[in-house]
Amino acid sequence: xxxxxxxxxxxxxxxxxxxxxxxxxxxxxxxxxxxxxxxxxxxxxxxxxxxxxxxxxxxxxxxxxxxxxxxxxxxxxxxxxxxxxxxxxxxxxxxxxxxxxxxxxxxxxxxxxxxxxxxxxxxxxxxxxxxxxxxxxxxxxxxxxxxxxxxxxxxxxxxxxxxxxxxxxxxxxxxxxxxxxxxxxxxxxxxxxxxxxxxxxxxxxxxxxxxxxxxxxxxxxxxxxxxxxxxxxxxxxxxxxxxxxxxxxxxxxxxxxxxxxxxxxxxxxxxxxxxxxxxxxxxxxxxxxxxxxxxxxxxxxxxxxxxxxxxxxxxxxxxxxxxxxxxxxxxxxxxxxxxxxxxxxxxxxxxxxxxxxxxxxxxxxxxxxxxxxxxxxxxxxxxxxxxxxxxxxxxxxxxxxxxxxxxxxxxxxxxxxxxxxx
Numbered sequence: 001x002x003x004x005x006x007x008x009x010x011x012x013x014x015x016x017x018x019x020x021x022x023x024x025x026x027x028x029x030x031x032x033x034x035x036x037x038x039x040x041x042x043x044x045x046x047x048x049x050x051x052x053x054x055x056x057x058x059x060x061x062x063x064x065x066x067x068x069x070x071x072x073x074x075x076x077x078x079x080x081x082x083x084x085x086x087x088x089x090x091x092x093x094x095x096x097x098x099x100x101x102x103x104x105x106x107x108x109x110x111x112x113x114x115x116x117x118x119x120x121x122x123x124x125x126x127x128x129x130x131x132x133x134x135x136x137x138x139x140x141x142x143x144x145x146x147x148x149x150x151x152x153x154x155x156x157x158x159x160x161x162x163x164x165x166x167x168x169x170x171x172x173x174x175x176x177x178x179x180x181x182x183x184x185x186x187x188x189x190x191x192x193x194x195x196x197x198x199x200x201x202x203x204x205x206x207x208x209x210x211x212x213x214x215x216x217x218x219x220x221x222x223x224x225x226x227x228x229x230x231x232x233x234x235x236x237x238x239x240x241x242x243x244x245x246x247x248x249x250x251x252x253x254x255x256x257x258x259x260x261x262x263x264x265x266x267x268x269x270x271x272x273x274x275x276x277x278x279x280x281x282x283x284x285x286x287x288x289x290x291x292x293x294x295x296x297x298x299x300x301x302x303x304x305x306x307x308x309x310x311x312x313x314x315x316x317x318x319x320x321x322x323x324x325x326x327x328x329x330x331x332x333x334x335x336x337x338x339x340x341x342x343x344x345x346x347x348x349x350x351x352x353x354x355x356x357x358x359x360x361x362x363x364x365x366x367x368x369x370x371x372x373x374x375x376x377x378x379x380x381x382x383x384x385x386x387x388x389x390x391x392x393x394x395x396x397x398x399x400x401x402x403x404x405x406x407x408x409x410x411x412x413x414x415x416x417x418x419x420x421x422x
Contacts, residue, residue: 005274008044032200034224067158146194160204182220237267265410282306315415350416355406
């Protein structure tokens, strides 16, 4: 098992979630799935594992990342491009049957583009009557899949970012278009003959649930089976760290592994991998230093002593790129004013590893909203509290007898404290 703290993992490097893969694949037999969560918790890795799982059971499976898409047509282009090689791999009889229709759809997708003076090539104005063209195209494209002999899985990554892009780029009509897109996805697609043969696995690092709730369209995602990726149990987390230690010949035992898990606090595999990476660096540097004094034996105690410095290494400038997204996604999904309030609340919670009392947070928020009513201030706090809990920034800890909202991820708390203080 390799120490990978970056790209999605597959094969022997995919660890600890085989049961979840089977569970998600089982859900997909009857339902579509919405898998939400922050970046770097393994969504792409597990979705690709699910794709491999269903492919082994004679499904077709494709993946499209739509984070760069800014309109409905761009979504269809991504879907079309992903389908092209799969269509080419179909049996000759089926391929011949679909080839003409697929080519015709390709031509129609290209023809829906028009020249805009001074802007090169752009999508048609989706407020015009031609706005429904993408729906007809999408339906025709999906009908092809639904006529095939095998079931299909379509994995759509970062759909929420695409929808936020549509709202941001079309102030007067973006919300209406997002509503229509989600209605199409929920109703129109499911009404197509043979729709049961196509299942959808939708994931995102920015809250789709937050978007639809804030714009009064929560009903549009009710047909999706909502799933989340829980952190590893302590037992599984320790097992992963011991496997990594064996691979890299690091003298990590159960006690040291448990201390490293406790230091990370929220045992998502990526952050365990990242913590292990910085611990390896620290232990290696220490061993090199000791080698000069002929004392080059690294003990378990030496490794434990390096855990705290390694945790601090994770959040220093130049090593902290992963944590910036946690701050940036707030502005993307909340807008500038609410994001500023959320950042202020998180900065307050970050000051203590045990978190902050909700009463103190509300007082802090009231000071930021002096011109609003008590009801408005309380409503803002409750809304932000729930969003931050749902999006895994913090959790309500009542172990002390008093509720305190504390960070899930200890390295994120340390970064937040450093980032938002002098």
